[in-house]
Amino acid sequence: MSRTIALLTDFGLDDPYVGQMKGVLAGKAPDSKVVDVSHGIAPFCISQASFFLASAIKHFPDDTVFVSVVDPGVGSGRRIIAAEFGGCVVVAPDNGIIELAEAYSNGPIIVTDLSEIANKIRSSSTFHGRDIFAPIAADIACGKSLESLGPKLPLRDIVRIGLKKPLWMENGVETIVLHNDRFGNLVLNIPASQIMPERMSILCKNLTADVGTGDVKRVSCYAELESGVLGLIVGSQGFYELALCQGSAAEKLHFGPGDSIVLKWGSV
Structure with a gap:
């Protein structure tokens, strides 16, 4: 067959x-x-x-x-x-x-x-x-x-385009956006097997005012997020995602595939 x-x-x-x-x-x-x-x-x-x-x-x-x-x-x-x-x-x-x-x-x-x-x-x-x-x-x-x-x-x-793995630092990680889906979730190149802290902050120039300080909360599902609060969640594709509850993280952060994001441990 x-x-x-x-x-x-x-x-x-x-x-x-x-x-x-x-x-x-x-x-x-x-x-x-x-x-x-x-x-x-x-x-x-x-x-x-x-x-x-x-x-x-x-x-x-x-x-x-x-x-x-x-x-x-x-x-x-x-x-x-x-x-x-x-x-x-x-x-x-x-x-x-x-x-x-x-x-x-x-x-x-x-x-x-x-x-x-x-x-x-x-x-x-x-x-x-x-x-x-x-x-x-x-x-x-x-x-x-x-x-x-x-x-x-x-x-x-074999040809490689240099898709980076996460760059781990003493107090954070530089990660790459692999994909933003139709819901606005930003899929990162951090595998789900990696243990991440409960609180992080985003360091970037693209952060818009309505996101506030750029604090990120690690959650297990979208519903655990308060309105407008960025979350880091293990997505269905085996990688961590930045997400908003019933909102678009991609639109708020203006990030897309290939962009680099630095997550620092702790709040801003």
């Missing part, structure tokens, strides 16, 4: 691009279940795609084939790779998409260079998601071995 195929792109849903990819998959892997992780990645935002991928992998069947196409270098000489995380395979451009999944993986990662076989596929120069990634993913889902598709690559040779 064909493996599940999961799609992650920055294509949006207004154009025919996602539908065309699914059409290719339906033709080449008709028995595969095709699941949309998201097509709402900000255009060209590799760091956000990396977060979405790392967050999604653990919730899918172990043998899922992920097609992760956020590809600013489409049509260029950038490599196309397949990265094995246990039983699942991620087919993606070699541009940093797998970086967070790699950082938080507990097992070995094996990477195959698909560039040579990709170059043999007749394709447009602007839509490799449909013309190259989808057919290769379908072949893998239907049982084609990665050994037959290309040579192995040393993990050290």
Whole structure:
């Protein structure tokens, strides 16, 4: 039986691009279940795609084939790779998409260079998601071995965009925003396994007056927050989030993916 195929792109849903990819998959892997992780990645935002991928992998069947196409270098000489995380395979451009999944993986990662076989596929120069990634993913889902598709690559040779880990200091941490969701929660690069203090303060130039001093309270759910009080909460994606109860932390702080925030222990 064909493996599940999961799609992650920055294509949006207004154009025919996602539908065309699914059409290719339906033709080449008709028995595969095709699941949309998201097509709402900000255009060209590799760091956000990396977060979405790392967050999604653990919730899918172990043998899922992920097609992760956020590809600013489409049509260029950038490599196309397949990265094995246990039983699942991620087919993606070699541009940093797998970086967070790699950082938080507990097992070995094996990477195959698909560039040579990709170059043999007749394709447009602007839509490799449909013309190259989808057919290769379908072949893998239907049982084609990665050994037959290309040579192995040393993990050290894979492109990374430098997604930072938290920078821990004596009395605080510098953290990076990985994502702001539609509710305005700011997902940080601090893993849920990290123990955080009950009281913190934000040091930043973007703090707006209606947030007050920038005090942050660690809570276990949104309802524990008083109106207008910033909270630090373990989110559903396995990372800490800055949040407001029924409000948008992103709008109040004017932060988005890639921005740096310093959390200091204690109140201002």
